[in-house]
Amino acid sequence: MTEPSASSVVPTTDPSSYVGAAPLPGDLTDDLLRTDIWSDEMVAAAGIPIIDIPFVTIGSGIGSFVTVDYLRIAGVPTSHMRVLGTLDVPWQTYEYLTRVSQIPRGERLRSDSASRPDNIWGFPSYAVSEAFHTKSVKPLWNVFTEPIFTDYYTPRAGHVFENLEREAKRIGYHEMLVKGLVRIVRRRYGGGYFTILTPPEGASATKRVAFRSQFVHVAVGYPGLKFLPELQRYRTEHNDYRHIVNAYEAHEHVYERLVQQPSTVLVRGGGIVASRVLQRLMDDREQHGARTNIVHLFRTYYHGPNDGYGNEEDPRPGGGKPRLFMRRRGGNGWAIQGFNYPKSVWGGQLKRQVRNLEGEERAEIYKRMGGTNTPWRKSWQRQMDAGRKEGWYTCLVGTVDAMKPHRDRIVNHVRTAQGTVPVEADFVIDCTGLEADIAEHRLLKDLLDHGGASRNPVGRLNVDRNFELIGTRSGSGVMYASGATTLGGYFPGVDTFLGLQVAAQEIYQDLAKHGFGKRIGPVRSTVQWWKWLFGSTP
Amino acid sequence: MLPTLNGRIQTRLFMLIVFGGLITLLITPVLPGLDLSGDSYQVTYLILATVTVLGVLWELLYHLIQQFRWEKDWPTLFGLITAINEGALVWLLLDLELVPGIDAAPDFWAFFIMFGVIWFVIWVWTNGPMRVPLIRWRFFGGRIV
Numbered sequence: 015m016t017e018p019s020a021s022s023v024v025p026t027t028d029p030s031s032y033v034g035a036a037p038l039p040g041d042l043t044d045d046l047l048r049t050d051i052w053s054d055e056m057v058a059a060a061g062i063p064i065i066d067i068p069f070v071t072i073g074s075g076i077g078s079f080v081t082v083d084y085l086r087i088a089g090v091p092t093s094h095m096r097v098l099g100t101l102d103v104p105w106q107t108y109e110y111l112t113r114v115s116q117i118p119r120g121e122r123l124r125s126d127s128a129s130r131p132d133n134i135w136g137f138p139s140y141a142v143s144e145a146f147h148t149k150s151v152k153p154l155w156n157v158f159t160e161p162i163f164t165d166y167y168t169p170r171a172g173h174v175f176e177n178l179e180r181e182a183k184r185i186g187y188h189e190m191l192v193k194g195l196v197r198i199v200r201r202r203y204g205g206g207y208f209t210i211l212t213p214p215e216g217a218s219a220t221k222r223v224a225f226r227s228q229f230v231h232v233a234v235g236y237p238g239l240k241f242l243p244e245l246q247r248y249r250t251e252h253n254d255y256r257h258i259v260n261a262y263e264a265h266e267h268v269y270e271r272l273v274q275q276p277s278t279v280l281v282r283g284g285g286i287v288a289s290r291v292l293q294r295l296m297d298d299r300e301q302h303g304a305r306t307n308i309v310h311l312f313r314t315y316y317h318g319p320n321d322g323y324g325n326e327e328d329p330r331p332g333g334g335k336p337r338l339f340m341r342r343r344g345g346n347g348w349a350i351q352g353f354n355y356p357k358s359v360w361g362g363q364l365k366r367q368v369r370n371l372e373g374e375e376r377a378e379i380y381k382r383m384g385g386t387n388t389p390w391r392k393s394w395q396r397q398m399d400a401g402r403k404e405g406w407y408t409c410l411v412g413t414v415d416a417m418k419p420h421r422d423r424i425v426n427h428v429r430t431a432q433g434t435v436p437v438e439a440d441f442v443i444d445c446t447g448l449e450a451d452i453a454e455h456r457l458l459k460d461l462l463d464h465g466g467a468s469r470n471p472v473g474r475l476n477v478d479r480n481f482e483l484i485g486t487r488s489g490s491g492v493m494y495a496s497g498a499t500t501l502g503g504y505f506p507g508v509d510t511f512l513g514l515q516v517a518a519q520e521i522y523q524d525l526a527k528h529g530f531g532k533r534i535g536p537v538r539s540t541v542q543w544w545k546w547l548f549g550s551t552p
Numbered sequence: 553m554l555p556t557l558n559g560r561i562q563t564r565l566f567m568l569i570v571f572g573g574l575i576t577l578l579i580t581p582v583l584p585g586l587d588l589s590g591d592s593y594q595v596t597y598l599i600l601a602t603v604t605v606l607g608v609l610w611e612l613l614y615h616l617i618q619q620f621r622w623e624k625d626w627p628t629l630f631g632l633i634t635a636i637n638e639g640a641l642v643w644l645l646l647d648l649e650l651v652p653g654i655d656a657a658p659d660f661w662a663f664f665i666m667f668g669v670i671w672f673v674i675w676v677w678t679n680g681p682m683r684v685p686l687i688r689w690r691f692f693g694g695r696i697v
Contacts, residue, residue, distance in 0.1 A: 128683075128690075136690065137683045158628055342622040351622070358624035361691045362554025516691050536685035543684045 040220025042198070042210065050464045051488075053203040054226075062210070062224045067096050068530060069229040070209050072196045072457065074099020075107055077233025077497040077514050079178070079187065080131050084518040086185040086552045087134060087542045088531035096225060097191045098211050104182065105175050107235060112171050115261045115445075116290040119172030124286050124353060124389060127157050127167045129360075129512035131174070132181035134519075135543055136512075140169035143177075165391050166352045184549055193217070197456040199230055199465060205489020229525060232475075232483065232495040233514075234457060238450030242282070245444050248417045248424070257424060258417075261287045261445040268441050273298055276305035280426060280437060282414075283445030284312045284348055285386040289394055291445050292407075296397040299406070308407045309437055311428060313446075314386070315411040316344030322382030342387070346398065347409050349387040356383055359507040360516065369479060369504045377471040380502060410437065417442075452499055461486070465493075472502025479504045480524040481517045492528065494521045553678060554625050555618075559694025560611040563682075566696050567674040568604045575670050576600050583666055585659035596666060598653045602642055603667070610638055628679055635671040642667070 040061040046052060057064060069085070071078040078097050085095060101107060109119075117123060128136035138146070141153040156167040182188065194211040202208050209225040239262050241249070249258050259265035261283075271277065272295070279295060281288055288310070298304040321340045343350035358364040368379060401407025412430035419425075426437045452458045452474055461467040461475070466485035470476040476484045477500045486493040496517035498509035507513040526533050534542070545552055555563070576596045586592035614634065618626055646657040657663075683690050 134687060135683045137680045139680065142680070158632075160627065160629075162627055162629055339619045340622070341620075356623040356625075358554040360554065362559075362693050363556050363618070363624040365554075365691070366556050366693060519687065519691060534687055539687050540685050 038219070038221040040222055042222060046200075047198075049200070050466075051201045051203055052208050057208060057224050061220065062222045063218075063220055064208075064224045064226050065096075066226050067094065068227055069095045069231070069525075070098055070225050070227045071095070071231040071233060072098050072199070072209065073233035073235060073497070074101040074104065074191060074193075075233060075235050075497075076104050076131055076178075076511070077235065077517075078231070079104035079182065080134075080511075080514040081231055081233065081496065081518045081521060082187065082190060083132075083181060083185055084134055084515075084522040085525070085531050087538075088522050088526060088534055089538075089552075090531045092186040092189045094530075095190050096227075097187070098194060098196050098209060098225065099191075100193060100195060102193075103179070104187070105178050109171070109175060111262055114264050115287045116294045117171050119170065119175065121171060122168040123171050123174065125168055125174075125511055126353060126357070126360075127153075127169065129510065129515070130177070131511045131514065132177040133546060134515060135539070135546075136515075137543075140173060141167045144169065144173065161352055166389060180549065181546075184546070185552055194223070198460050199232070199457065199493070201465065201486070201488035202226065202491070206491035207488055207493065228491045229528075229530060230491070230493045231521065232457070232461070232493065232499070233497045234455060234499060236449060236498045236509075237452045237455040237458060240448045240450050242414075242444055242446055242448055244414050244417055245442065252419055254419070254424075257440065258442045259444065261291055261443055262447070265443065268443065269294060269298060272306045272441075273302045273304045276307070277440035278307040278309060278423075278438065280309045280311060280424075280439040280442045281445060282311045282442065283386070283447065284314065284316075284388065285445065285447060286354070286388050287447055288445035289348075289388045289391075291443055293394055293397065296401065296407075300397070306406070308401065309439060310347070310407065310409045311414070311426075311437075312347045312409060312411050313413060314349075315347045315409070316349045318345055320344045320349055322349070322385050340382070343390065347411070349385060350390045351387040352389050354384075354387070354510060355507040359383065359505075360510075360512045365505065365516075368506050371504075373471050376504075377502070380472055380506060383506060384501075410435070449498075455499075458499060470500075470502040474502045475499045477503045480520045482524065490528070492524070494524070496521065553682070553690045553694045555615075556693030556695070557611070557615045559692065560615060561608055562696045563678060563689075563694040564607050564611055565604065567678065568600065568607065568670075571674050571677060572600050572604070572670050575673060576666065579666055579669060583659070583662035585662050595654055595658050598651060599642065599646070599658075599663065599666065600670075602645065602651050603638065603670075606641060607638065610634070631678065632671075632675050635668070635675075639664075639667050639671070 043060045046056060046060055071081055074097050082095055082097060127139040127141040130136050130140060141157040144153040145151060153167060156164050160166045194213040196209055196211050198210040200208050206226060206228045207230045209230060211223045211225060213223060241260050245258050249255055259268060281291055295306050295308055299306055319341045321337060322342060356364055371379060398407055410428055410430060412428045414426050415429045415434060416427045417424055423438050423440055424442060428435050428437050453462060467483050468476045468485050475495050477495050478484055481494045481496050483493045483495045496508060496514055500508050505516060508517060522531060525531050542552055580586055580592050580596045581588045618624055643663055645651050689696060
């Protein structure tokens, strides 16, 4: 279970395993911490060893992986790049999050067939590869008829991880991985950057190691996923971490109890995670005889077609009848969308449109496209319909004013348009996916305070169209960022497999202009694709 | 690939000129009622040109239809079934002898095979292999330049 007082539900590395009890030489000094731009002498004077490497990527998750994958294909040798981070394998955090939010390896993700983080070309797509391996035309028929006659094809989580493993081996990913915590990147006098890594205890003779590089890439993922404030308050005040859980923390005990004892569960949220949790609850009813009563609390309830803000019955600005060219499906509370953004943000009309928007206008379109939504899946619709008919699935619209214990249960005072109603539940599962501010991540805060980085109209890291972190130039050195921390930039959909590849393509291309790596023209691309197909080193 | 209007037109022209041109070169002599003669090639290449010119106009209509879709995407299925309306229009023009340079419509099956093969090859190619040589193509709405 997650540390109760933690601000984030995502497990993070325990810093105590990095900073040993015995004092070690080579630590950061107050002088270094205060100074925005470091000289080589300052770092050397602190006794921190310096390692020269042209390119480092910080994070060691899928963002780092996809970026070095591109660069390896562009001809950069492993000796010129280092991946700094605490993860053993790039998909570690991702697999954790998907597993606890009810997508184990055998279940399907919410991701397009051609979004392959292990293959920069997206060809053959997951559907083609699944059809080949399972000797079935079903996946092909699915991509042929989607989304008109069938639900979107999506790959199985396990299939994605296995292929990532294959590609990691092929590109020599583990030769580039250096394990450790990174909390500081500072600009260097004379150009480039110093990235300070804290290696695990015993791995180094000094407490810190400095990587001196011309290029830095930051892909640290979500700054943190938070509990809703009222839920966090209740957990702390009543010392109850069993009955109130976040979908992103391990909460299998809830489902186990529900199978044994008929109970009521309050599910909060209207996105993909809520759908997944509902599916698990309803599957357990169908397959394991659970007699769970589900109360589903929406903050925004969609009655029908909507434009991302509201719908016909929504009095808020932006509500009313959606325009003909901006109508999203919706109903029974949900806003329906295949993927987390409208599909064309990854390469079509909406990508081009947002690329040319600034400030308020950009923030506005993000609100429309980025609101909570979930895909339409036939099986989910069938289960929910049954629940409504049989009376074990009910919906409420509103927010929770207060939560109080009542015997073994929790009374939620839900404020609705009709007044406050008490809802008694045995468990509350928070599927709202509230994200922490970027400043809660130490590295990102340091970049904002000392690195010259700034915030975009949505409040995340401000990157340019080429994913350069605006304001962080250091002589001939360039810093880039991609992934969830850059949401709100000229390219939406950054926090997705394909989004990471779109970013990696821009970064590789910009680096090639700086003389790092070769351009991937049609010939190199085709040759490299064949190498990918046969599993030979790029 | 999720097309923009510019990308649609560029991809259309590229595919019909490269694949259309090549397939026409190879297929013409084996089509019913046609042979290796210059006259046969004149007919097939004029048909290809007609498909290309009308195709650009069709793309304008498809782009308009795409605006009604929230996702602003163009499903794989649409790329295949639009062969029906486009093929029918070209055959109608051939049959009515309205295609400049072609005095008499060729055998229907000659047209059907040629059009069908070109369309199918292009459809398969745009839905996958095209991403291999041109890595930016799919992220830029189907633009080639």
